[in-house]
Amino acid sequence: MPVAISRQPFICLRRLPKTKRTYATSQTPLPPAPPTSGAAKLSTRRLISLHGPDAPKFLQGIITNNVKPDSRAGFFAAFLTAQGKVLHDVFIYPTLGSSFHEQTNKTEDAGFLVEVDGDQVPTLLKHLKRHKLRAKLQMRLVEQGELDIWATWKEAEKWTPFSGVAGEGSNVDDRGNLTLVDSRAMGMGQRILLPSTTKLDTLPAMEGIQDAGLDAYTIRRYLRGVPEGQQEIPRDDVLPMNSNFDIMGGIDFKKGCYVGQELTIRTHHTGVVRRRILPVTLFDAVAAPPEKMQYEASTSFATPERNTDIKIDGKRGKPGRWINGVGNIGLAMCRLELMTDLQVTGEPSTFSPEDRFVVKTGAEEDAQTLGVKAFVPDWMKSKIRAPKLQRRVE
Known part of the structure; x- marks a missing residue:
């Protein structure tokens, strides 16, 4: 006798009730407005260390801003594709003269810390290794718990970028900590790299400054129109001018060749x-x-x-x-x-x-x-x- 095959009843998918997607509404409390003076630990950012005799020349050929071997002032920049589209937005910290350089690099060779979106560390490391070739330098990811990245702001103080001249505008404070003026927009404040064991309020310059949280930093960025990270500047998607790198001080239009320069300089002058x-x-x-x-x-x-x-x-x-x-x-x-x-x-x-x-x-x-x-x-x-x-x- 033929075996009866049980079949599942036919279900029309169009008749099934649709599942509702949930979105953030008033039921989710929004963060308060940022204080006029405050600080935020940037847990979404990570650091990559580069040091060696060829480190300045190596970076000079692959980023949009000018690397001056005799300067100790940090700056904002970008890595681009060969077609001139943004790969990563970064901050560059020269490390010579800092406690970090003395304790980890232990040489007189130039060193740099590259701050990037934390989710993009593997991608950026792969990009750096692809262009390293025979350059004499070492690179490594700074481990979590080694250095913390802080953004600080004081409404009453107007931090301005240093001149970058040798011997002037050092980004190292009197305790050997690395600092950097965030010159992307007015009022963005300053960045400080601190050992994870150091509390921000123990620094004399940060007395009275409270941790306002990452949301406060994000809201301040949005109010000034400053994008940051992979979610806001998707890799290989836009030209640097579309994301305001040219007006945020992230491009030096007078420097020599670097990856992605051709389209960038042509757009600047004729586009x-x-x-x-x-x-x-x-x-x-x-x-x-x-x-x-x-x-x-x-x-x-x-x-x-x-x-x-x-x-x-x-x-x-x-x-x-x-x-x-x-x-x-x-x-x-x-x-x-x-x-x-x-x-x-x-x-x-x-x-x-x-x-x-x-x-x-x-x-x-x-x-x-x-x-x-x-x-x-x-x-x-x-x-x-x-x-x-x-x-x-x-």
């Missing part, structure tokens, strides 16, 4: 940067747009998912793309002549103050539409070049 990362604020779509950029810890709506398109209400086109945010503020990649009144070409601007920009949050069936407004901070306005007017030869 037009139409898209840049800007700080944006979210608001109720039916309300009037806010007049200024301000963080509100009482925000009750969800934050859009990363890479969600920003649209013009009632019109076609995609003037921007949401990147990341906290509460009602964040960063977005914006087309300048659509979302701001900046003029980046000699052609008439297409910006209209009457246009309303919107972004959707949540799943398709219960998506919420929020208004978006982009702001151009004063520090950006002063650094973005006006378009060159081409004169017609008669």
Whole structure:
């Protein structure tokens, strides 16, 4: 007798109830506004140590900023692909004269610490080893618990970058700790590398400064329009000018050859940067747009998912793309002549103050539409070049 085969009943997948995705709402408490003076331990960042006689020359050929062998001032820079797209945003700390150099390198050869997004350490190490060839230097990952990276800020003090001249502008404090002025935007403060056994408040310069947490540092970055790390500057995705490296002091346009220089220098001299990362604020779509950029810890709506398109209400086109945010503020990649009144070409601007920009949050069936407004901070306005007017030869 034939054996009866039991079959599962047919189920139409379209009839199944859809599982709702969860998003951050008012039920998740938002961090408070950052204090006027404070500090944050940057647990999302890691350090790679390079030292040896060829270390300055090696770095000079693969980063966007100028490495001066006789300078002890740290700086902001980027590693690029051969096609000129950003691989990693980094801070470079020359270590000569510091306690770290004396205890670990123990030579008079130049040394550097490269600060990078913690998740990108294996990728950056692979990139460095690929270009090392026969260069006389050693590299290693600084272990966790060896050095901590701190960001500090004081509203009353205006830290400015040092001159970088030999013997001046040293980034080593009187206790041998490495420091660096964060010159990406006004008010970003200072970075300090401390042994994990050292408490921040034991330093005389940091007396009275409390740990405000990583969220406070992130909110301060967003308010100033400063992107950082892989989530906000995806590798091999954008040109450095799109992420504001040119106006944040991350590129030296007068230095010699380095990986990715050709397209970078050509864009700087002849190209037009139409898209840049800007700080944006979210608001109720039916309300009037806010007049200024301000963080509100009482925000009750969800934050859009990363890479969600920003649209013009009632019109076609995609003037921007949401990147990341906290509460009602964040960063977005914006087309300048659509979302701001900046003029980046000699052609008439297409910006209209009457246009309303919107972004959707949540799943398709219960998506919420929020208004978006982009702001151009004063520090950006002063650094973005006006378009060159081409004169017609008669």
